[in-house]
Amino acid sequence: MTDALENPPQDNLETHLAQVQTLLARMQLAEELVHRQEGPRQDLVEDLAHKQNLAELQHRLDELHPADVAYILEALPLDERLLVWDLVKAERDGEILVEVSDAVRESLIQSMDRAELLAAAESLDTDEIADIAADLPQDVIQELLISLDAQKRAHLQSALAYPEDTVGALMDFEMVTIRADVTLEVALRYLRRLGELPDQLDKLFVVDREDTLIGVLPLKRLLTSDPEASVAAVMVEDVVKFRPADDAHEAAQAFERYDLVMAPVVDANERLIGRLTVDAVVDYIRESADADMLSMAGLREEEDLFSTVWRSAKNRWLWLSVNLATAFIASRVISVFEGSIEKLAALAALMPIIASIGGNTGNQTIALIVRGLALGQITHANARRLIVKELGVALLNGVVWGAAVAVFAWLLYDSPALGGVMALAMLLNLIVAALAGIFIPVTLEKMKRDPAIGSSVLLTFTTDSMGFFIFLGLATLLLL
Amino acid sequence: MTDALENPPQDNLETHLAQVQTLLARMQLAEELVHRQEGPRQDLVEDLAHKQNLAELQHRLDELHPADVAYILEALPLDERLLVWDLVKAERDGEILVEVSDAVRESLIQSMDRAELLAAAESLDTDEIADIAADLPQDVIQELLISLDAQKRAHLQSALAYPEDTVGALMDFEMVTIRADVTLEVALRYLRRLGELPDQLDKLFVVDREDTLIGVLPLKRLLTSDPEASVAAVMVEDVVKFRPADDAHEAAQAFERYDLVMAPVVDANERLIGRLTVDAVVDYIRESADADMLSMAGLREEEDLFSTVWRSAKNRWLWLSVNLATAFIASRVISVFEGSIEKLAALAALMPIIASIGGNTGNQTIALIVRGLALGQITHANARRLIVKELGVALLNGVVWGAAVAVFAWLLYDSPALGGVMALAMLLNLIVAALAGIFIPVTLEKMKRDPAIGSSVLLTFTTDSMGFFIFLGLATLLLL
Numbered sequence: 001m002t003d004a005l006e007n008p009p010q011d012n013l014e015t016h017l018a019q020v021q022t023l024l025a026r027m028q029l030a031e032e033l034v035h036r037q038e039g040p041r042q043d044l045v046e047d048l049a050h051k052q053n054l055a056e057l058q059h060r061l062d063e064l065h066p067a068d069v070a071y072i073l074e075a076l077p078l079d080e081r082l083l084v085w086d087l088v089k090a091e092r093d094g095e096i097l098v099e100v101s102d103a104v105r106e107s108l109i110q111s112m113d114r115a116e117l118l119a120a121a122e123s124l125d126t127d128e129i130a131d132i133a134a135d136l137p138q139d140v141i142q143e144l145l146i147s148l149d150a151q152k153r154a155h156l157q158s159a160l161a162y163p164e165d166t167v168g169a170l171m172d173f174e175m176v177t178i179r180a181d182v183t184l185e186v187a188l189r190y191l192r193r194l195g196e197l198p199d200q201l202d203k204l205f206v207v208d209r210e211d212t213l214i215g216v217l218p219l220k221r222l223l224t225s226d227p228e229a230s231v232a233a234v235m236v237e238d239v240v241k242f243r244p245a246d247d248a249h250e251a252a253q254a255f256e257r258y259d260l261v262m263a264p265v266v267d268a269n270e271r272l273i274g275r276l277t278v279d280a281v282v283d284y285i286r287e288s289a290d291a292d293m294l295s296m297a298g299l300r301e302e303e304d305l306f307s308t309v310w311r312s313a314k315n316r317w318l319w320l321s322v323n324l325a326t327a328f329i330a331s332r333v334i335s336v337f338e339g340s341i342e343k344l345a346a347l348a349a350l351m352p353i354i355a356s357i358g359g360n361t362g363n364q365t366i367a368l369i370v371r372g373l374a375l376g377q378i379t380h381a382n383a384r385r386l387i388v389k390e391l392g393v394a395l396l397n398g399v400v401w402g403a404a405v406a407v408f409a410w411l412l413y414d415s416p417a418l419g420g421v422m423a424l425a426m427l428l429n430l431i432v433a434a435l436a437g438i439f440i441p442v443t444l445e446k447m448k449r450d451p452a453i454g455s456s457v458l459l460t461f462t463t464d465s466m467g468f469f470i471f472l473g474l475a476t477l478l479l480l
Numbered sequence: 481m482t483d484a485l486e487n488p489p490q491d492n493l494e495t496h497l498a499q500v501q502t503l504l505a506r507m508q509l510a511e512e513l514v515h516r517q518e519g520p521r522q523d524l525v526e527d528l529a530h531k532q533n534l535a536e537l538q539h540r541l542d543e544l545h546p547a548d549v550a551y552i553l554e555a556l557p558l559d560e561r562l563l564v565w566d567l568v569k570a571e572r573d574g575e576i577l578v579e580v581s582d583a584v585r586e587s588l589i590q591s592m593d594r595a596e597l598l599a600a601a602e603s604l605d606t607d608e609i610a611d612i613a614a615d616l617p618q619d620v621i622q623e624l625l626i627s628l629d630a631q632k633r634a635h636l637q638s639a640l641a642y643p644e645d646t647v648g649a650l651m652d653f654e655m656v657t658i659r660a661d662v663t664l665e666v667a668l669r670y671l672r673r674l675g676e677l678p679d680q681l682d683k684l685f686v687v688d689r690e691d692t693l694i695g696v697l698p699l700k701r702l703l704t705s706d707p708e709a710s711v712a713a714v715m716v717e718d719v720v721k722f723r724p725a726d727d728a729h730e731a732a733q734a735f736e737r738y739d740l741v742m743a744p745v746v747d748a749n750e751r752l753i754g755r756l757t758v759d760a761v762v763d764y765i766r767e768s769a770d771a772d773m774l775s776m777a778g779l780r781e782e783e784d785l786f787s788t789v790w791r792s793a794k795n796r797w798l799w800l801s802v803n804l805a806t807a808f809i810a811s812r813v814i815s816v817f818e819g820s821i822e823k824l825a826a827l828a829a830l831m832p833i834i835a836s837i838g839g840n841t842g843n844q845t846i847a848l849i850v851r852g853l854a855l856g857q858i859t860h861a862n863a864r865r866l867i868v869k870e871l872g873v874a875l876l877n878g879v880v881w882g883a884a885v886a887v888f889a890w891l892l893y894d895s896p897a898l899g900g901v902m903a904l905a906m907l908l909n910l911i912v913a914a915l916a917g918i919f920i921p922v923t924l925e926k927m928k929r930d931p932a933i934g935s936s937v938l939l940t941f942t943t944d945s946m947g948f949f950i951f952l953g954l955a956t957l958l959l960l
Contacts, residue, residue, distance in 0.1 A: 075857035197700035293772070352835075464832070
């Protein structure tokens with residue numbers, strides 16, 4: 001754990017990135033000159049300049065907070081990233097590995113040998129080791145487990161045992177416990193003897209002999225209450241606490257709702273096993289939001305901005321192939337009406353409008369529903385009203401925008417009947433979109449799948465296929 | 481400010497929502513019975529049951545944390561929401577108004593008269609008043625300003641003066657300051673005299689006579705250092721601090737990076753004016769992520785799940801009309817080739833595949849670029865490498881998936897030439913998608929617009945229009 005206060009942050013991160021990039025560019029230029037001019041004296045000069053640049057770069061990196069070094073590493077292409085990574089002092093490797101994104105961590109770890117990895121991991125707290133464990137080779141983890149003392153080994157094993165997205169995977173073990181029967185004066189003396197307190201500590205955990213949590217003593221109460229009072233008299237007994245198997249998403253909502261800085265994690269017998277802190281929660285919220293956005297756009301996992309073409313392509317194939325399959329099916333729907341299109345090619349020009357507006361409105365509904373589901377606000381009791389409301393919006397939009405496209409088609413193709421078909425198809429497809437926009441995410445949620453991810457693809461498939469079918473079907477029936 | 485610890489949260493929010501909904505349903509049922517049966521005795525019985533239910537509901541609401549009441553209000557349709565809102569004790573109105581979403585707050589405020597609003601606002605801290613000020617009638621704010629004392633009025637005015645998305649709009653004024661020349665012993669006694677400390681306070685601000693910030697004294701240092709030492713000797717001078725005009729987004733990143741709980745806000749002369757706390761930052765991160773998701777889906781602003789059909793429809797019209805306009809243009813591109821489509825209707829069936837895959841891959845690129853821009857990781861120095869990489873992915877995907885669709889079209893329509901046109905069109909449209917996926921968000925960012933919002937619509941427009949044009953153009957040239 002690094003204390004931000006003792007490692008002051010930078011006024012402007014982007015300035016630092018720019019400076020590092022300038023130094024890297026200068027070094028590259030120098031190298032190119034060396035390669036071009038083969039004179040021995042020239043070599044010497046360039047070599048000196050190179051060394052100077054290297055020293056300056058290293059100096060700059062040493063001054064930066066580990067999170068800032070992580071930021072710079074993420075913003076550099078692979079070759080420059082590894083060059084900078086080599087310049088980072090070995091004892092800082094661990095804390096920086098914790099800070100970088102998963103994709104970039106992988107690229108850094110690949111460049112390190114076993115001894116380096118072991119040294120880096122050993123410099124970390126057990127909960128931090130657990131955070132990067134997924135990217136470490138199995139034999140390094142085994143060796144780590146052997147090298148740790150019994151308590152830390154138990155911590156690491158328990159942290160590794162909890163699945164991602166649980167409180168257990170986010171918690172740490174840096175807490176200060178105290179007994180209920182001592183006075184605040186004694187508590188204050190105890191803290192002074194400890195000499196140092198963990199970051200993000202805003203309360204002491206009050207436990208009995210069996211480590212059962214019986215309350216918490218907020219530091220602000222410790223500081224403002226009579227020192228003669230007992231911990232038991234001052235402590236708070238009604239505590240927001242979590243179990244390691246609790247959903248991390250719900251824990252994050254509790255932190256947000258109740259403005260928590262830290263909270264105890266207890267087992268089924270109320271025994272204290274760890275704590276959850278707001279910095280872990282903030283990281284979790286940010287990472288989930290990022291992951292949601294990337295997966296909604298159809299990326300399988302987080303992608304290093306500068307990963308290789310091959311890796312990037314593979315990361316995108318899953319959703320591309322799904323999309324291709326749905327596009328093919330929509331294409332088959334159209335092909336059923338090829339006869340109609342041959343007779344009236346205007347249908348081909350107009351049909352994407354119906355499909356596109358359907359997809360658009362359906363995705364608006366999905367955004368609302370997915371958010372309502374994430375917040376737990378959509379229940380049996382209110383589902384019917386939601387459906388009625390969304391159908392109402394679809395009807396209203398269908399009439400308004402249906403009329404607009406009808407006039408457009410009429411004027412353009414001089415056919416009021418074609419306009420009428422457009423309007424009717426628009427209205428019907430908006431109703432399809434509203435229903436699909438509600439039922440698809442709700443069904444995915446019921447199937448215990450993440451409605452944020454597949455909903456949009458399934459909806460677009462529905463509104464495309466149905467849009468083509470409704471419009472071409474109506475046109476075939478009514479116009480030809 | 482409510483202290484979460486003294487108002488214990490609920491194990492399961494959704495259970496509470498369900499209970500409130502059950503009570504509401506029971507009350508509705510009772511009312512319906514009253515209306516049906518007109519006997520005077522029946523009336524009396526139902527009336528009693530109704531009152532019992534009301535009392536039970538009120539009791540339940542009183543026990544809930546304000547954030548939990550807010551959650552329940554958001555999950556209820558308008559009529560039930562207002563019924564529950566009426567049952568909430570007047571003195572809790574303010575703290576609950578702060579917690580609900582903007583859209584729901586509007587619906588609650590509309591049901592309150594001027595005196596109620598004034599009373600609710602007066603129960604809040606100035607920074608909280610500022611948070612809800614946008615939804616309060618202008619005359620209520622004027623009256624509030626008059627009723628506040630000079631210091632609070634100055635606070636409120638300064639909080640109102642800062643635009644959304646700045647540190648000034650998020651900061652509060654609850655801080656504890658101390659002089660550098662006193663001993664820790666004196667500081668401890670001072671805190672004890674204060675009797676109560678603000679939430680989220682993890683450090684004291686050390687200021688001179690002019691209120692200039694000269695350092696901070698973390699509570700953990702205060703608690704662990706020798707009481708005889710002076711504040712000056714123990715305080716930290718290198719501090720993460722913000723100015724009120726700083727971008728809230730960047731401040732949030734700093735909190736995340738440096739694991740902050742609170743930080744001072746100073747003016748241009750380093751004079752202390754407020755503090756930023758992690759709970760405000762967490763709310764900001766969550767709200768920005770939500771707003772981004774909703775606006776990416778084409779909703780103009782946050783929408784109450786149960787707002788009226790008319791309001792919902794209007795909220796969606798801006799993006800629907802933009803989408804309609806772009807769909808019309810794409811439709812005109814197709815109409816240029818109506819002659820080709822009449823000759824070969826298969827073109828109409830196949831063209832959406834090219835457009836759809838283009839839109840899909842382009843949106844994948846956009847997701848990466850928008851995230852890179854938000855993190856400040858895309859710079860002049862690395863832009864070229866990004867373009868090269870994305871073009872590489874487009875080429876690879878174009879060859880692989882182009883071949884797949886070519887085989888498909890060949891088999892289906894028994895025409896190798898048609899397959900060849902499909903493959904070529906796919907490859908070209910993927911290149912268009914990669915370039916548009918980079919240039920559209922980067923250009924929006926350069927124009928100081930939010931690349932998260934307009935990028936996707938512009939991209940889909942590009943890949944649709946170009947997809948149709950490339951495919952139908954190639955087909956016209958090579959097949960007909």
